[in-house]
Amino acid sequence: MKPPAHNQPAGNTPLLSVRNLRIEFPTRRGTLVAIDDVSFDIARGEVLGMVGESGAGKSLTGAAIIGLLEPPGRIAAGEVLLDGEPIHTLPAERMRKIRGRRISMIFQDPLTSLNPLYTVGRQITETILTHRDIGEAAARKRAIELLAEVGIPAPDQRVDHYPHQFSGGMRQRVVIALALCAEPELIIADEPTTALDVSVQAQIIDLLKRLCRDHHTAVMLVTHDMGVIAEAADRVAVMYAGRLAEIGPVRAVVQQPQHPYTRGLMGSIPVLGADVHRLVQIDGAMPRLNAIPPGCAFNPRCTEAFARCRS
Amino acid sequence: MLAFIIRRLLQSILVMLAVALVSFGLFRFIGDPIHNMVGQEATAAEREQLRQDLGLNDPVPLQFARFVGNALRGEFGLSYRMARPVTDVIMERLPATLELALISGIGALALGIALGVYTALRRDGWLSQFIMSASLIGVSLPIFLIGILLIYVFAVELQVLPAFGRGETVRIGWWTTGLLTESGLKSLIMPAITLGLYQLTLIMRLVRAEMLEVLRTDYIKFARARGLSDRAVHFGHALKNTLLPVITIAGLQIGSIIAFAIVTETVFQWPGVGLLFITAIQFVDIPVMAAYLVLIALIFVVINLIVDLLYFAVDPRLRVQRSGRGH
């Protein structure tokens, strides 16, 4: 394990700490605020679920943490601390050494996440060799081990196969192996199962959960699927229109949501055997980034809004 | 893979047949072939006799079949203007064009890829902006103007390079080369630049656009997210994917270099097939036009086949069959 950070007492420092994060996109017609005042922590080995509609800013938050925000988007305020050390201000080269080594990322679509022109083995060993000071042969051996660990049969043959020779689920396993290959402390999994067949989704979530428990890796699990959160996460953060609506332990949020938006979200999940006549739906749509209402961003759609919500 | 190659071969044969049909149409229906072969003083009976001898009274499909048969043996008849076998005239001049096209093509490709990659990676740098602006001038500059400008500067004012011709050539078998003599090499410089510059700008702009496209893909983002160095991401991952579509276009470009050689050869009086073709058009020398057309089509088809084979070499998705699907 890493030595504790100097400026904070050991043990209390969360692995990742996002403080008052604000992400802006300057445009000709003014600045769009995509993420506003978002704060949360992730502890070592913890799985934090991050839910919200598309466009709520989940993926953007992930990209900001790993330092891959695409221009013109920029972090306008707030900070990202890894082990108590700010990483959002690091020079590119030092941030690059953190990527893959300490924070990894898994993307949504396994079909496009792998370079089609290289064998999976080459892509894994390349990543290992970037972060570890070991030989070519050892890296290849490690790659085969990793493929075995993520549940790919006959890994010693598959290591020389190209991505198009794997099915979608198998490819996502390869992607997970790639994300894990330098033993990172945190994985940002951006909708890791959305592009997969329903039958494969559960397998991949189980795999992710098991591996992270075994390696004591923390996960920020971005998804819009509450089922996945309930299955895999320890805590859950609910995002709406670039803000954090609610954050708390999964059980508490699912059973006693505090924010009306979360309540709406929970109400819209079908529950097997539950005696409901119809699913709840939230009227209206999430506001566009250039038309976020003052006060609570959710107030125009909220059935319980009162004066304080609107200012 | 074999099936694919056979399919492409069949397609190539179809294209060649289509071009042969156009050539044949030119040959048979534009002007009167008899009129061009015999003098004014020939009698109607003599003309009819010649018509019969040449098979021009046979059914058209039969004539076409005969045309294709002759073309396969490399026989396109006599040039109206020079009264020599067209094949001989073309073979004499082919080396000049091929050497010019090859040198400028290789140069354009190498420089075009290098500059395209550079401008894509440093897209906001001043040098990139400058190169991009300059390339737009390159696209807007008709290639004959480039040639004239070069002639004026290096041949008329500075007098360091010859203004026209191919210089001394060395004969190797039936091939004549200008690459082995000093005057031959000197003569090659300006035509090669003239011919290559336009292709260079096109290839560069294409590589840049393609590279920018690839840099936006998920696997490049994922490669970055794994902490790979910029060098590994750009040259290991992005470049190879960029070059895949570039192979196709570059193949087409090299083909079009041979056609653009027409202009360059005119400016520099380069004794190649392009100059021959232009003269043929001016004098309506149909057999030469027809043969040139077939020749160019053949070169294009061969280049396209080479491009297909290159694809196989580079892209595992074509080379390796899917296997082990499931789960």
Place this chain on the structure above:
Amino acid sequence: MNTLTEKSKTDSLLARILDSDIFHSFIRSPVTVVSAIVTVVMIVAALSAPLISPHNPFDPATLNLMEGFTPPMVANEFTGNVYWFGTDAQGRDIFSAILYGSRVSLLVGFAAVGLAAVLGITLGLMSGYLGGWVDALIMRIADVQLSFPAILIALLIFGVFKGIIPPAMQDQMAIYVLILAIGLSDWVQYARTVRSSTMAEKNKEYVQAARVIGVPAPLILLRHILPNVMGPVLVIATIGLALAIILESTLSFLGVGVPPTQPSLGTLIRVGQDYLFSGEWWIVLFPGMTLLILALSVNLLGDWLRDALNPRLR
């Protein structure tokens, strides 16, 4: 809290144009503004050539052989006349020749682009909307043609017409043949773009709905599908104009374009090239510069238009 800087909204068309993204990106790019001005000035100058040119360069009565080879901005040693761009061998004013030459170049350019666009759009709409063997046939022809450079196609078409048209009429017909040759060599891009947009549009609900209520196919194509493809077509046409002007000058330079009695910029350059060796550089330089500036301005406009209509590529 509203994150967008508010803009007063006016409804007039002018205000909407002035407020549009396209206009803003236009004003923001000085190079584009300059090339637009240059293009317009050159078109206007070419159109009004008979009014503004100092001489009619092709009226032999106004030519004075004594004035031959007068360098630019230097008084002629016999007559004392000063010519901005100098004169050629026959004492013809180069400036006037350029004005008349641009007329021919622009006429051929615009007409060829018009022909190529109409042909390409029609075939593209048919191909995309009808599909089936029509589509297959048109696209195969397009493929084959696209694998040969435009200049070769144009030369070939020119050669064919030279063989068909009786020699006496050739000079007279040359300009039409040139338009035809360039137009026919350049339709493929329009057809391909329009075809893919048509295929995308024809399955959308509004087209399906129009079809269900019995709107005839040509009307659907014109009213509903065509407006959707005008953006890319405009880009292709602008860049196509530059290409057509260059192709025309190249053909004329090769001596297969317009006859010397009706010279375009390319013909002027072809004629002037011979004098380069004897030091009369201005005869070729000024027509060459004009051609370059014209082609460059139009290309810059096309480049900007493509970026403005397709912000993703910026």
